[in-house]
Amino acid sequence: MPSENTQKTGRIPEQGLPQDTIIQELEAKLRRDLTYSSGKILCSMCTDPPSFAKQVYHKRLEKNLGDPSLFPASAELEQETVRMLGSLLSNPTACGSIVSGGTEANIVALWAARNLARKERGEVVVPVSAHYSFDKAADLLNLKLIKVNLNSCYQMDVKAAEKAISSETVAIVGLAGSTGLGVVDPLHELSEIASKHGIYLHVDAAFGGFVLPFFKELGYKPLPFDFSLPSVCSVTIDPHKMGLAPIPAGGILFRDAAMCEAVRMKVPYLVGGETEQSTLLGTRSGASALAVWALLKHLGRSGYASIVEQCLGLTWKLVEGIQRIDGLDVVTKPTMNVVGVKSGTVDIRSVFQELRKRGWAVSLFPDYLRIVIMPHTKPLHIKSLLEDLQRILENLET
Numbered sequence: 001m002p003s004e005n006t007q008k009t010g011r012i013p014e015q016g017l018p019q020d021t022i023i024q025e026l027e028a029k030l031r032r033d034l035t036y037s038s039g040k041i042l043c044s045m046c047t048d049p050p051s052f053a054k055q056v057y058h059k060r061l062e063k064n065l066g067d068p069s070l071f072p073a074s075a076e077l078e079q080e081t082v083r084m085l086g087s088l089l090s091n092p093t094a095c096g097s098i099v100s101g102g103t104e105a106n107i108v109a110l111w112a113a114r115n116l117a118r119k120e121r122g123e124v125v126v127p128v129s130a131h132y133s134f135d136k137a138a139d140l141l142n143l144k145l146i147k148v149n150l151n152s153c154y155q156m157d158v159k160a161a162e163k164a165i166s167s168e169t170v171a172i173v174g175l176a177g178s179t180g181l182g183v184v185d186p187l188h189e190l191s192e193i194a195s196k197h198g199i200y201l202h203v204d205a206a207f208g209g210f211v212l213p214f215f216k217e218l219g220y221k222p223l224p225f226d227f228s229l230p231s232v233c234s235v236t237i238d239p240h241k242m243g244l245a246p247i248p249a250g251g252i253l254f255r256d257a258a259m260c261e262a263v264r265m266k267v268p269y270l271v272g273g274e275t276e277q278s279t280l281l282g283t284r285s286g287a288s289a290l291a292v293w294a295l296l297k298h299l300g301r302s303g304y305a306s307i308v309e310q311c312l313g314l315t316w317k318l319v320e321g322i323q324r325i326d327g328l329d330v331v332t333k334p335t336m337n338v339v340g341v342k343s344g345t346v347d348i349r350s351v352f353q354e355l356r357k358r359g360w361a362v363s364l365f366p367d368y369l370r371i372v373i374m375p376h377t378k379p380l381h382i383k384s385l386l387e388d389l390q391r392i393l394e395n396l397e398t
């Protein structure tokens with residue numbers, strides 16, 4: 001088959017191939033990928049978007065938000081999307097952009113903080129639990145991360161954070177849903193510290209941004225994490241995580257336009273010569289922002305609230321099941337739909353490998369496994385995972 005040759009050589013075929021042949025080859029090759037519908041993906045903070053969002057995305061692939069003068073309606077819809085996300089985060093007049101994900105959002109936040117501090121270098125105080133995108137940001141922006149230890153609840157140690165502040169500090173970062181355990185840092189106290197020292201506070205709510213806003217209406221204790229805290233300057237919130245949007249869709253929201261302007265660049269050659277961008281990327285998908293816009297309107301607050309309720313309900317079932325298995329326990333009582341699983345009797349890496357052999361994909365952290373209960377996870381998947389864990393523990397112990 002001609003396509004086999006191209007696979008070996010990596011060359012574009014001399015003569016184009018029929019579409020059917022290519023699609024068949026693609027389907028065959030993609031069979032090795034895991035699917036969300038199998039329920040086996042328990043390590044990802046992304047999920048299968050609702051088909052309505054996929055439809056919007058497919059139809060609008062040609063839109064380029066890097067060139068807003070060509071697509072002014074799309075650009076306006078992006079801003080409306082930002083305002084809707086802002087209203088979720090207690091600030092309907094927030095400014096910002098729909099970016100490629102949490103990594104870009106965190107980089108843009110620190111870029112703004114550094115520029116607002118009018119420094120070419122500087123320090124950023126982060127918890128050791130911060131996502132590695134802050135290491136990328138620091139490397140790119142000539143910043144030094146001052147990593148602060150956690151308290152016994154796996155939250156940033158506030159006293160240590162205050163001690164870490166120096167004349168070089170350009171920002172403090174707090175987490176509203178840590179990558180490993182879904183923990184929310186003591187953001188109220190961090191906000192007070194930021195205000196006392198006059199320092200920029202960024203909140204990484206890449207995951208928690210679509211979970212925490214619904215706590216109150218679902219009967220859970222609300223955790224302040226957003227622009228309702230007076231010192232919060234920017235928030236990362238990822239529609240492509242618990243927002244259920246097609247990848248790539250991240251959100252960087254600033255408290256006001258002046259903060260957003262700190263990263264604004266004029267683009268000298270696009271239509272009218274007056275175009276400005278406040279993102280890391282130049283050309284970027286408008287389909288992403290439009291799909292988020294459509295999804296926010298389609299699901300509404302109540303739609304998102306019931307998705308969060310379903311994920312949290314399953315999370316508690318998983319926790320109960322884990323605690324019933326001899327040799328396993330949770331690292332800490334989950335705050336949201338992220339569960340750390342540890343063992344006092346067996347090497348957790350062996351549990352990970354046994355799960356992998358059975359097709360389960362969970363995350364391996366140095367001392368624990370992380371399981372993320374996303375909307376694609378159903379009760380039967382949790383039941384079957386717990387049965388496998390039970391068998392694995394029995395076999396590993398003998």
Ligand SMILES: Cc1ncc(COP(=O)(O)O)c(C=O)c1O
Pocket residue numbers: 045100101102103104106131133177178179204205206207238250
């Ligand atoms: C808290 C947090 N921030 C940022 C990110 C980075 O997001 P992305 O992978 O979309 O760039 C992640 C990814 O899991 C995360 O957990």
